[in-house]
Amino acid sequence: MNEGELVLVVDDEPAIVRALSAALKARKHRVAVATTGAEALAEVTTGSPAVVILDLGLPDIDGIEVCRRLRRWTDTPIIVLTAEGAESRKVEALDEGADDYVTSPSRPRSCSPGYVWRSGTAAHGTRRTRLPF
Amino acid sequence: MVPLRGDITSASPALLLVIPIVLAGLVGGRLAAVVTAVGAALAFNFAFIPPYWTFEIHTPDDIVALAVFGFVALVVGTLVAREGERRQSAEERATELQALNDELGAVQLERQRLAEEAMRAAMLERVDEQRGALLRSVSHDLRTPLAAIRAVVSDLLSGAPYDDATRAELLTLVGDEAERRDRLVANLLNLSRIEARALRPDRQEVAIDELVADTVKRLERLLVRRRVQIEIPDLPLIQGDYTQLSQVVSNLLENAARHAPQHSTIRVGAQQRDHSVEVWVDDEGIGVAPFEAQRIFEPFRRGEGSSSSGIGLAIGKAIVEAHGGRIAAEGAPGGGARFRFSLPTTT
Numbered sequence: 001m002n003e004g005e006l007v008l009v010v011d012d013e014p015a016i017v018r019a020l021s022a023a024l025k026a027r028k029h030r031v032a033v034a035t036t037g038a039e040a041l042a043e044v045t046t047g048s049p050a051v052v053i054l055d056l057g058l059p060d061i062d063g064i065e066v067c068r069r070l071r072r073w074t075d076t077p078i079i080v081l082t083a084e085g086a087e088s089r090k091v092e093a094l095d096e097g098a099d100d101y102v103t104s105p106s107r108p109r110s111c112s113p114g115y116v117w118r119s120g121t122a123a124h125g126t127r128r129t130r131l132p133f
Numbered sequence: 134m135v136p137l138r139g140d141i142t143s144a145s146p147a148l149l150l151v152i153p154i155v156l157a158g159l160v161g162g163r164l165a166a167v168v169t170a171v172g173a174a175l176a177f178n179f180a181f182i183p184p185y186w187t188f189e190i191h192t193p194d195d196i197v198a199l200a201v202f203g204f205v206a207l208v209v210g211t212l213v214a215r216e217g218e219r220r221q222s223a224e225e226r227a228t229e230l231q232a233l234n235d236e237l238g239a240v241q242l243e244r245q246r247l248a249e250e251a252m253r254a255a256m257l258e259r260v261d262e263q264r265g266a267l268l269r270s271v272s273h274d275l276r277t278p279l280a281a282i283r284a285v286v287s288d289l290l291s292g293a294p295y296d297d298a299t300r301a302e303l304l305t306l307v308g309d310e311a312e313r314r315d316r317l318v319a320n321l322l323n324l325s326r327i328e329a330r331a332l333r334p335d336r337q338e339v340a341i342d343e344l345v346a347d348t349v350k351r352l353e354r355l356l357v358r359r360r361v362q363i364e365i366p367d368l369p370l371i372q373g374d375y376t377q378l379s380q381v382v383s384n385l386l387e388n389a390a391r392h393a394p395q396h397s398t399i400r401v402g403a404q405q406r407d408h409s410v411e412v413w414v415d416d417e418g419i420g421v422a423p424f425e426a427q428r429i430f431e432p433f434r435r436g437e438g439s440s441s442s443g444i445g446l447a448i449g450k451a452i453v454e455a456h457g458g459r460i461a462a463e464g465a466p467g468g469g470a471r472f473r474f475s476l477p478t479t480t
Contacts, residue, residue, distance in 0.1 A: 013277050013281075015277060015278060015280075015281035015306060015309070015310050015313075016277070016280070016281055016284075018281075018302075018306050019281050019284055019285050019288075019303065019306055022299050022302045022303050022306070023288060023293065023295075023299070023303075025299070026293070026294075026295045026296065026299040
């Protein structure tokens with residue numbers, strides 16, 4: 001993932017948004033924030049982010065449904081944020097086209113903003129291999 | 134026409150004989166009426182047909198008179214008896230209806246009792262649901278700040294190459310989240326005190342303007358993207374529990390911050406009213422629907438899509454009422470919501 005690329009953070013929890021935004025901005029990414037599924041869908045359309053970091057517990061549309069709707073028309077890499085113990089949700093999200101996941105809060109290392117950034121890089125790689133050019 | 138006897142006057146008292154037939158028909162029914170009619174005919178013959186005091190009949194006229202008397206007696210007796218029977222059956226039906234009615238009443242009562250029982254069960258279920266919802270939202274609220282804190286700390290520990298500004302922002306976030314958790318824990322402690330009916334204000338003299346200023350200062354970080362205007366004139370001191378009242382103001386401010394758009398203004402004001410001091414917090418959020426104004430203070434009630442645990446306002450209400458005051462929600466003068474509470478100045 002290159003500097004200056006836009007990352008869309010979708011989470012209704014201000015603290016998580018702040019932490020991710022700070023970590024991503026420190027790595028020279030631009031950050032857009034959506035706090036609901038509807039905002040996320042609109043933001044992906046208008047902002048064309050390079051990566052979407054998507055919390056599965058959104059107040060309006062379920063995160064997995066957001067994943068499904070995005071996958072109907074875009075290959076933008078999606079990294080989902082899930083609560084600990086929600087293995088089936090992870091699997092479901094990956095089935096719906098998510099590229100990677102981060103669990104919070106039982107494994108602090110994997111939940112750290114830095115980890116998300118590294119995942120983002122990996123996901124970007126996934127996208128490259130998937131595209132025909 | 135049947136030719137009548139010449140000596141008609143002596144036969145007229147025979148009409149008295151109709152009375153026992155009517156009585157027999159009313160009391161004894163059809164058979165009694167017929168028997169009495171036959172008896173009356175015999176008595177008529179015995180007393181009113183010459184030769185008197187015998188059952189003999191000598192003239193065809195007398196035979197016709199006896200026959201007519203007997204016929205009339207039978208008809209009257211039967212009609213009266215039939216009417217009596219009809220009346221009796223009507224009475225029986227009425228009794229039956231009454232019994233049915235009583236039974237229906239009993240069924241109705243039973244149904245009402247069952248309905249009340251079902252309502253109680255539903256209420257208990259609702260309380261259970263609310264408790265479940267509270268547990269879920271409280272555990273969510275308790276874990277989220279920790280998740281953020283742990284994520285940031287582990288990120289910093291892993292030696293991420295952050296500049297000073299980012300490092301400061303992340304550390305401020307840790308402090309803010311620790312404070313948020315603190316507020317929630319304070320609310321939970323008060324909630325358990327309220328449930329145990331142990332919420333007793335530790336009264337001392339409190340200056341409202343100082344209390345509001347302190348609380349706003351404490352929540353500075355939470356209110357960072359809102360303008361807070363405080364307009365409080367000189368007010369008499371009130372007797373109250375400083376920590377608890379600060380919690381009320383804190384909960385109202387937190388509520389306002391949650392619902393007010395960014396960069397909007399939150400106004401905190403106070404004024405004296407007769408023997409009380411009224412404090413209000415206005416925001417420029419979506420406001421409070423009139424039907425929600427009362428229910429908003431019920432425990433565990435949270436706004437649409439709200440991420441709060443829904444206990445802050447309920448705790449505010451309990452604390453204000455423990456101080457002998459009142460709390461209410463309404464539309465703010467410039468749109469948005471106004472939450473106001475009043476506390477007595479003399480207690």
